[in-house]
Amino acid sequence: MRFSSVLKQSAKYAAHVPKSGVFPQGFQVGSVASGVKKNGTLDLGILVNTNKSYESSAASVFTTNKFKAAPVILSQRVLEEKKGKGINAIVVNSGCANSVTGEIGLKDASQMAKLIDEKLGATSSSTLIMSTGVIGQRLQMDKISKGISKIFTDNSFGSDFNSWLNIAKSICTTDTFPKLVTSNFTMNNGTQYTLTGMAKGAGMICPNMATLLGFIVTDLPIESQALSKMLRYATDRSFNCISVDGDMSTNDTINMIANGAVKTDEITEDSPEFLQVRDQVTQFAQKLAQLVVRDGEGATKFVTVKVQNSSTFADARTIAESISNSMLVKTALYGKDANWGRILCAIGYAKLETLDSLQTDKLNVSFIATDNSEPRELKLLVNGVPQLNIDEERASQILALPDLEVLVDLGTGNEEAQFWTCDLSHEYVTINGDYRS
Amino acid sequence: MRFSSVLKQSAKYAAHVPKSGVFPQGFQVGSVASGVKKNGTLDLGILVNTNKSYESSAASVFTTNKFKAAPVILSQRVLEEKKGKGINAIVVNSGCANSVTGEIGLKDASQMAKLIDEKLGATSSSTLIMSTGVIGQRLQMDKISKGISKIFTDNSFGSDFNSWLNIAKSICTTDTFPKLVTSNFTMNNGTQYTLTGMAKGAGMICPNMATLLGFIVTDLPIESQALSKMLRYATDRSFNCISVDGDMSTNDTINMIANGAVKTDEITEDSPEFLQVRDQVTQFAQKLAQLVVRDGEGATKFVTVKVQNSSTFADARTIAESISNSMLVKTALYGKDANWGRILCAIGYAKLETLDSLQTDKLNVSFIATDNSEPRELKLLVNGVPQLNIDEERASQILALPDLEVLVDLGTGNEEAQFWTCDLSHEYVTINGDYRS
Incomplete structure (x- = not known):
């Protein structure tokens, strides 16, 4: 897949890209084709907070890869210096990841932020930076600089x-559709607010493309510590619960800004609304993260892996992750093969915190149809016993669905976790292997 | 791939299957087509120790998958009861893994061992059992029983x-060639001995095939604790250092028997020969394990990933494993893409014991040609700095080789580890995804 084929109006584009929307108050966005991407498409974007009535809060979750790209290092620094307050812009570019670029890369990222800070008249650095694209190449600062000016x-x-x-x-880099989600929410106290988010993915992308990038903005006033906890909670249940190929890039970043343009009491960890907003942000983040899986390289199927009734959340999550990352499960899903042996195997080699969470004779595994057809559930393993007379015709029907669920019931507690994954197809190998041939 | 295409005389068969060999004294082997495999090929084998002058030692390394198949559970039990001594037979079947078969599966495995024990006139259970094949189906004990009698x-x-x-x-199950290795060794004290081993793989195999199985026998007398340490050491550097798809089965087992038919002092952990024999067994096990990767499903390339000058062995191994399991590295190798960004990424997300072992500015990454062509080494990253003028033509030459090495120098110590991996090809997806279609 080359850039030239990106963002064509595919069936996925039609299904997943909104045609209208309402957006949070007090944010402005602009974008331009700076020329970093050779095909001349949009590759530089800026978001600014225009609400002056509240000192905005910001939070980020960054890659844990030991090789952090310059924009990641710099954004971490800015957030620390500002203690998560007064961040008024995000600048993002695609086409070059500014990763493994050493000191000069840090200077370039710093310069990129400074150009925005100057335009906004900021006295200290208040811009977060995100980059995605080729690793090991310098940013073309002349183009970036002109692009920022132009916006x-x-x-x-x-x-x-x-x-x-x-x-x-x-x-976007090799994404086949832009991932934009926007939703209105009403809190129990009647306050209405908006979340808007965008993301790019999926997987690590050819030839040296990197990165899951995303950001979410809201017009609620949220205290910065509370925002940080919310975003961590939401990310652990959304962007950290998706699997395309199990690879984690040097640039992965999710940012969130709350600008308080909606007039209501600031939400802190002690607010009665905290948990409600946290859960709304989590659901929102899940929606956005799922779009990354739907655009998974070569994916023909969107699969929810749900692990329920676990004694711990961590082990439920580890098992869901193990199934979602298994190449053998992913190829079986591609091949529409009701291969519960591979699912069981992936459960069995998951590195669990406690052995209590997995007991063979309490384990249930099913496929679940998500298109309202009946029977909804096809049991494969019941209390550790393989079902010998599986309705193969029904299994084929469910496995032919573009959306389906693998349900694992551990029967050892009441925690649950979900992962979203896609199948592993010939197309994935083509996209990631055949770039130069 | 179906059974019918198995063991055809491919180029790999010609390259990797010996045409003659010498074998350790005091062992006899027999095999038969029991009918468990529908295509009527050999599917049941028995090895017996006929040397009566020494009480044999045995050791095993079993899967750590939480779902252990019946033969694994039973073999563990036999080894414990016998304290690793007086094990005089191994019985192995293919076509059915006797996994997730509950109590009845344990009875079947037990019966299988008992039939051999009776024939050998053993008063207590002295047979190890190995099974590989479909998960969740009962052993056809009538066929197994008749097969054992027939042998x-x-x-x-x-x-x-x-x-x-x-x-x-x-x-063998979906293996395209049998993996048999035999070698003579001479110890520093002049004693000659033989190691013979066999293995099957690779990966978890369609439709529910499982398992890496292997066993090694020798005519040396080795004390059982010493044998156990040797096998663990060797396995950690061989069978546990190969990656086809990162999945671990319910049946994985490596057995070793030392029957002492060669007249020499018994080797204990305190013997001057212990380390020499341990290292010879390790090299031997590596040779056998590498054959499994060479027969990796759909593999077109055999890649050695060497991580050297690490502050710890564990971290060197973890980094080698992370690179070897990365789907993106594997597809890049398939596509002959000199994609050091993906290698770096996989290094960066490896879960290390200590951060001391990885320091960006000391990191070197190279491709190494293994066909004696020059220049042997192509440097991609030197002391953390990407090499901008990589000789792309030379890179293409090296990446076109069926054998090559990825060399990672951490520059933080003097420990090293190696992994052996293969590329991820369209054929892998076809083999594992298209079984029913």
Whole structure:
């Protein structure tokens, strides 16, 4: 897959890209084709907070890869210096990841942020930076610099649907559709607010493309510590619960900004609304993360792996991850093979915290149809006993669905975790292996 | 791939299957087509120790998968009861893994061992059992039972080359060639001895095939604790250092028997020869394990991943494993793409014991040609700095080789580890995904 084939109006594009939307108050976004991407498509985007009535809060979850790209190192620094407050911009570019670029890479990332800070009249660094693209190449700062100027001087900032769709496009690399989600929520106290987010993925991408990038903004006022906890909680249940190929890049970053444009009491960890908003952010983040799996390289299937009734959340998550990352499970799903042996195997080699969470004679494994057809559940293993007379015709029907669920019931507690994964197809190998041939 | 295409005389068969060999004294092997495998090929093998002058020692390394198949559970039990001494037979079948078969599976495995013990006139259980094949199906005990009788009554035991080759064939499932290795060694004290081993693999195999199985026998007298340490050491550097798809089965087992038919002092942990024999067994096990990778499903390339100058062995091994299991590295190798970014990424997300072992500015990554062509080494990353003027033509030449090495120098100590891996090809997806279609 080359850049030139990116963002074509595929069936996935039609199914997953919104045609309109409402967006949070007090944010403006702009984007431009800076020329870093050779095919001349959008590759540079800026989000700014225009609400002055509240000092914004920001939080991030960064890659744990030991090789952190320059924008990751710099954004971490900015967040620490500002203690998660007063972050008023995000700048993102695609086409070059500014990763493994040493000191010069840090200077370039710093310069990129500084250009925005100057335009915004900020006295200290208040811009987060995200980059995605080729590893080991320097940012073309002349193009980036001109691009930033152009967004400001042409006054191409906007808060309408097209402005948001365009910035979502500008962060894409080999994505086949932009991932933009926006939703309104009502809190128990009646306050209405909006979450808007975008992401790019999926997997590590050819030839040296990197990265899961995403950001979410809201017009609620959320205290920075509370925002940080919310985003960590949501990410652990969304962006950290998706598997395309199990590889983690040097640039992975999820940012969140709350600008408080909605007039309501600031939400802290002690607020009665904290848990409600945390859960709404989590569901929202799941929706966004799932789009990354739907656009998984070569994926023909979207599979929810649900592990329930576990004695611990961590072990439920570890088992869901083990199944989701198994190449053999993924190829069996591609081949529409009701291969519960491979699922069981992946459960068995998951590295669990406690052996209590997995007891063979309490284990149940089923396939679940998600298209409302009946019977919804096809039991493969019941209390550790393989079902010998599996309805193979029904199994084939369920496995032919583009969406399906693998349900694992551990029967050892009441915690649950979900992962979202895709199948492993010939197309994945083609995309990732045949770039130069 | 179906059974019918198995063991066809491929180029790999010609390259990796010996045409003759010498074997350790005091062992006899027999095999038969019991009918468990539907295509009527060899699927049941028995090895017996005929040397009565020494009480044999045995050791095993078993799967750590939480779902252990009946033969694994039973063999563990036999080894414990006998304290690793007086094990005089190994019985192995292919076509059915006797896994996830509950109590009845344990009874079947027990019965299988008992039939051999009776024939050998053993007063207590002295037979190890290995099974590989479909998960969740009962052993066809009538066929197994008749097969065992047939091997004994037809007196089809032998110690010649064909007998050994046939038992190596009888443990195969979707392998494209039998994996039989035999070598003579001379100890510093002048004693000559022989190691013979066989294995089957590779990966977890369609439709529910399981398992890496292997066993090594020698005519040296080795005390059972010493044998156990040797086998663990060797396995950690051989069978536990290969990656086809990162999946671990319910049946994985490596057995070793030392029957002491060679007249020399028994080797204990305190013997001056202990380390020499341990290292010879390790090299031997590596040779056998590498054959499993060479027969990796769909593999077109055999890749050695060497991580050297690490502050700890464990971290060197973890990094080698992370690179070897990365789907993106494996597809890049398939696509002949000099994609050091993916290698770096896989190094960066390896879960290390200590951060001391990995320091960005000391890291070197190279491709190494293994065909004696020059320049042998192609440097990709030197002291953390990407080499900008990589000789792409030379890179293509090296990546086109069927054998090559990825060399990672951590520069933080003097420990090293190696992994052997293969590429991820379209054929892998076809083999594992298209079974029913």
